[in-house]
Amino acid sequence: MLRILNLEAGYGLLHILKGISLHVLPGEAVAIIGANGAGKTTLLKTIAGILRPRSGTVVFNKQEIHRESPEKIVAGGCSLVPEGRHIFSTMTVKENLLLGAYHRRRKCTAADIAASMEEVYDLFGILRERANQLGGTLSGGQQQMLAIGRALMSKPKLLMMDEPSLGVAPLTVRDIYKTIARLKQNGLTILLVEQNAQMALAVADRGYVFETGQIVLEGTARELSDNPEVQRAYLGKDYQKINE
Amino acid sequence: MDYPQIVQYCFAGITVGSIYAIVGIGFNIIYNTTGIINFAQGEFLIVGAMTAISFSQFFPLPVAIGMAILITILLGGLVEITFIRQVRNASILRLIIITIGISILIREAMLHIWDEKVRFLPYFTGTDTSTVTVLGAHISPQVLWVLGVCAVIVLGLTLFFKYTLTGRAMRACADDRMAARLCGINDRWMVTLSFMLSAGIGAIAGCIISPIAQTQYDMGAPLAIKGFTAAILGGLGNSMAAVAAGLFLGLMEAFMVSQFDVAYKEAVSIVILLLILVFRPSGIFGRHEINVLRTM
Ligand SMILES: Nc1ncnc2c1ncn2[C@@H]1O[C@H](COP(=O)(O)OP(=O)(O)OP(=O)(O)O)[C@@H](O)[C@H]1O
Ligand SMILES: [Mg+2]
Secondary structure (H helix, E strand, O other): OEEEEEEEEEEOOEEEEEEEEEEEOOOOEEEEEEOOOOOHHHHHHHHHOOOOOOEEEEEEOOEEOOOOOHHHHHHOOEEEEOOOOOOOOOOEHHHHHHHHOHHHOOOOOHHHHHHHHHHHHHHOHHHHHOOOOEHHHOOHHHHHHHHHHHHHOOOOOEEEEEOOOOOOOHHHHHHHHHHHHHHHHOOOEEEEEEOOHHHHHHHOOEEEEEEOOEEEEEEEHHHHHHOHHHHHHHOOOHHHHHHO | OOHHHHHHHHHHHHHHHHHHHHHHHHHHHHHHHHOOOOOOHHHHHHHHHHHHHHHOOOOOHHHHHHHHHHHHHHHHHHHHHHHHOOOOOOOHHHHHHHHHHHHHHHHHHHHHHHOOOOEOOOOOOOOOOOOEEEOOEEEOHHHHHHHHHHHHHHHHHHHHHHHOHHHHHHHHHHHOHHHHHHOOOOHHHHHHHHHHHHHHHHHHHHHHHOOOOOEOOOOHHHHHHHHHHHHHHOOOOOHHHHHHHHHHHHHHHHHHHHHOOHHHHHHHHHHHHHHHHHHOOOOOOHHHHHHHHHHO
16 A cells, blocks of 8 residues: 655655654554654655655555645545644634535535435534534544544555554543544555554554654564563553563 | 714715725735735736726727726736746745736736826716715715725625635635645645736726725835735735724824825825834734744
8 A cells, every 4th residue: 555665755954754654554554653853754755745755655545646746645535633633723613614624525416425424424423513612622532533533534555644642631532543444344454653662562463663763663463562672662661661 | 063064074984994804804815825915916907907908999988897807816816827826835925926026017017008197997987077965965976986896795705704615715714724635735836816806806996996995006005005905904814894994094194184184194004104113013924924934
């Protein structure tokens, strides 16, 4: 579904991604974990077309997309839920969702879009209740749900999520992750970036570990959660070990 | 001053005031999608009116005005595509200065095309001597045209931004540019569209006011200052407030004329501008710049 080869990207003189290669198979959920500033967000922004890579290729659905605009990439079925949610705070929940389906405006009827909106409301019931409330007045967790819902409105084949647990209360995080698991069960391919490695590895099939713009480790979710390095650095198991 | 006279002045005030409001909305539309203050906004009015005047020699008035609006819309799009879009990674301030350059360019071009003569569009209904009586005051039917058309523009824009997908997409770009792009919205096209929209309503305003005000190649800048005052008095980006501010400005000017002298009229907007600059130094750029910083 997604294949990235030797991707290099950065901001101005800053060189952030130093030759990233990874792939995501259809129907798979893949997690990317790594410390702050490792370049996870930079990677997702580059895939989504917000940032231009310096070199390397991104192939999505057998098409090279690394020179495409974000509009083309979304229309092709690759959707990003950005870090920090970025919902339209001055617009209602419903308007946010409608804009998520923007690229389908010529291909679909209003009924199709209304049906997608129902699907999103079924996933996140609170959004239905708050349909006419301004996005900016939602709580952090609700905003995260709205951001995911908005991305789903584009009918993606691959859904990329950047730290969906950021600034969300633990109980809501669990709800969100239940929904992510459900989406996966329904056959959606998922690429997930997380600080919360435990949550991410629980839902993912495979994972990659990022460090300063490079992949230092990869494997199945099981292998990664059993790896002592990962446990020490990302799962916070040190404390337990000392006690043992 | 007797009652009909007061009504008379009030009508004069809200007539120019509604034009200021439309110019102010023109500023806001572009400001909201780009953060740019487009100082060529006043020129759009004059280009629209002048083109309509020229066409009206050959075509019936509605056709001439329709064509003039279309041409001004194209000019607005052209300005964005040839100037604004080409300047990559420029600061907002640089882009604003570029719009000042564009306004000078358009003004000089108009001087060559239409020379310095003062021109008028014919009255839409009746002649310059026909009047209708409203609340005891005799006013030109053109005043009713101005008020009616301005009201339709404001209503139309409100519905457009609120209920159409394209209008919502433009608002989305103003709200969060990156998120809009991630939704599949072509943000560059939305910027072009905002210039076209501003140019279009500018042209309409230029045409409806032309029969009762003068149209001359260099009348754009003073109109832009009034419209700009309305826009910042209402808080940049807020179009409904710009309407209120525009009407207030027009009424203040009419009041100055009735109580003192025409000479004081021009001082009103300058004084308001200065007051805003002194008491709200951050006021001009308030909301949007903060939003931009927040979403970076
Ligand atoms: N817009 C930007 N301009 C310049 N440098 C940036 C920009 N965004 C990120 N960086 C830098 O790029 C590096 C990688 O950032 P990135 O956001 O990709 O990390 P991350 O892995 O997502 O971290 P986190 O887990 O904290 O979200 C950081 O050192 C950061 O300072
Ligand atoms: Mg990040």
